Amino acid sequence: MNTLFTFGCSYTADFETGNLIPYLKYKEYRGGTYPKSWTTLLSEKIGMNIKNYGIGGTGNQSIFEQFCIHCNEINENDVVIIEWSFIHRYRISNDIIWRNISLGPLLETNNNEVHDVIIQDRTNKLYVDEVFNFINLIDEFSKSKKFKIFYWFAEEEMKERLSKDMVGIEKYIFWEKPLMGTVFDLGGITIREETKHIVGDDHFGELGHQIQSNIIYEHIKQHIN
Amino acid sequence: MNTLFTFGCSYTQGFNRSENNNFYRRFKEYRNGNLPKDWPTLLSEKLGFELKNYGEDASGNNQIFQEICSRCDEFNDGDIVIVGWTFIDRYRWVDYENNTWKKHGSGHIDENYITKSTHEEIVYNRTHPFYIEEIYNYEKIIDELSFNKKFKVYYWSAAENSIITNIPTEKLRKIKKYILSDQINLENNNLRQIITKKSGLTINEETNGFIPDDHLGESGHKVQSELFYKHIIN
Numbered sequence: 001m002n003t004l005f006t007f008g009c010s011y012t013a014d015f016e017t018g019n020l021i022p023y024l025k026y027k028e029y030r031g032g033t034y035p036k037s038w039t040t041l042l043s044e045k046i047g048m049n050i051k052n053y054g055i056g057g058t059g060n061q062s063i064f065e066q067f068c069i070h071c072n073e074i075n076e077n078d079v080v081i082i083e084w085s086f087i088h089r090y091r092i093s094n095d096i097i098w099r100n101i102s103l104g105p106l107l108e109t110n111n112n113e114v115h116d117v118i119i120q121d122r123t124n125k126l127y128v129d130e131v132f133n134f135i136n137l138i139d140e141f142s143k144s145k146k147f148k149i150f151y152w153f154a155e156e157e158m159k160e161r162l163s164k165d166m167v168g169i170e171k172y173i174f175w176e177k178p179l180m181g182t183v184f185d186l187g188g189i190t191i192r193e194e195t196k197h198i199v200g201d202d203h204f205g206e207l208g209h210q211i212q213s214n215i216i217y218e219h220i221k222q223h224i225n
Numbered sequence: 226m227n228t229l230f231t232f233g234c235s236y237t238q239g240f241n242r243s244e245n246n247n248f249y250r251r252f253k254e255y256r257n258g259n260l261p262k263d264w265p266t267l268l269s270e271k272l273g274f275e276l277k278n279y280g281e282d283a284s285g286n287n288q289i290f291q292e293i294c295s296r297c298d299e300f301n302d303g304d305i306v307i308v309g310w311t312f313i314d315r316y317r318w319v320d321y322e323n324n325t326w327k328k329h330g331s332g333h334i335d336e337n338y339i340t341k342s343t344h345e346e347i348v349y350n351r352t353h354p355f356y357i358e359e360i361y362n363y364e365k366i367i368d369e370l371s372f373n374k375k376f377k378v379y380y381w382s383a384a385e386n387s388i389i390t391n392i393p394t395e396k397l398r399k400i401k402k403y404i405l406s407d408q409i410n411l412e413n414n415n416l417r418q419i420i421t422k423k424s425g426l427t428i429n430e431e432t433n434g435f436i437p438d439d440h441l442g443e444s445g446h447k448v449q450s451e452l453f454y455k456h457i458i459n
Contacts, residue, residue: 068362071369093353114343124319133294140297144373
């Protein structure tokens with residue numbers, strides 16, 4: 001049986017490994033179970049094993065490095081879906097692990113001025129180009145190993161900047177509207193809405209994941225064996 | 226004809242595109258108007274390969290890897306790719322005026338582009354071994370691509386005391402993709418020391434201190450190309 005590999009940030013990570021405290025509350029609210037994530041649902045639809053390497057909070061450097069670490073596991077006719085995250089996200093080493101950093105003030109003793117400057121630098125389109133260079137290498141690797149590769153973007157700004165080039169290219173899972181908007185239009189709701197604001201988390205809940213898996217399935221089914 | 230691709234910093238760029246380098250201009254004058262052949266050129270001649278040298282001075286490892294990403298579709302069956310990793314503290318930063326990458330490393334910086342405190346924090350953070358691990362992870366995908374596309378890939382490091390040489394000697398000896406893996410070690414035998422032992426000189430030494438540049442001169446490039454050639458053909 002072939003395998004579906006997924007890489008990305010919290011929008012790809014499973015609830016179990018998403019590294020988010022609200023998920024634990026969500027589990028409690030649901031009586032001790034998580035719903036299936038879009039990655040699991042999709043693997044069931046296409047009849048493949050699933051290896052989900054999404055990690056909550058990660059930026060594109062980390063997402064690409066995860067792909068490098070696991071690239072030797074991918075075989076012919078496997079399917080790989082990479083979600084690129086927000087370009088301002090960066091990482092620093094903190095002696096034990098990579099620490100992923102995003103928008104907003106740093107909570108600890110780190111230098112907020114330096115943080116602001118780095119975030120500002122990372123809004124430049126050169127960081128978008130960097131992602132497209134990663135894509136160039138992954139595409140070449142995909143061709144050489146004969147697996148199917150698809151990409152999508154969590155960052156709407158990044159997607160919009162590139163939309164003209166992306167429409168109609170099969171490797172890009174592209175929605176005319178932003179991802180969140182499309183899922184909402186089709187009836188998807190967030191964890192916050194699903195739990196009537198008891199759990200303050202704006203990632204998709206059960207229905208949202210079902211709709212996301214359907215959208216991605218509709219896109220990829222015509223391109224896979 | 227197959228192609229030799231080289232990637233790296235100034236230790237790979239050699240003397241080509243040297244118009245903007247003041248030391249190289251003076252070296253050319255000192256040598257009565259000519260520059261010696263650099264090691265990528267000499268190596269490509271020995272191998273009978275066409276050369277595409279994508280080395281660029283002052284590049285950090287992210288820049289070097291990005292260059293590989295953007296050129297990887299040029300690699301074909303039978304080609305050889307040599308990647309020269311550089312100092313891990315080097316990083317790149319956006320030059321908003323010109324919308325290009327500005328390259329930085331430890332030492333003096335132009336504070337028009339980045340504040341001293343930001344620069345120092347970034348450089349300090351980049352001394353962590355995670356940035357070396359990152360390089361080894363990049364190598365994983367390059368190695369896989371090399372296996373699938375049937376080109377040969379080799380690595381070496383201008384950062385003599387970190388990347389590659391930090392691998393335990395016993396393990397390193399068995400890894401053929403690292404150039405001179407049978408000789409180099411962290412303590413007393415990095416590539417530069419091996420070149421010196423074989424009478425390879427720097428520009429500074431070749432010009433008797435007249436041009437204070439510690440990149441390799443003619444003899445240094447010659448020795449480096451011979452060492453690389455022997456490693457590759459064996």
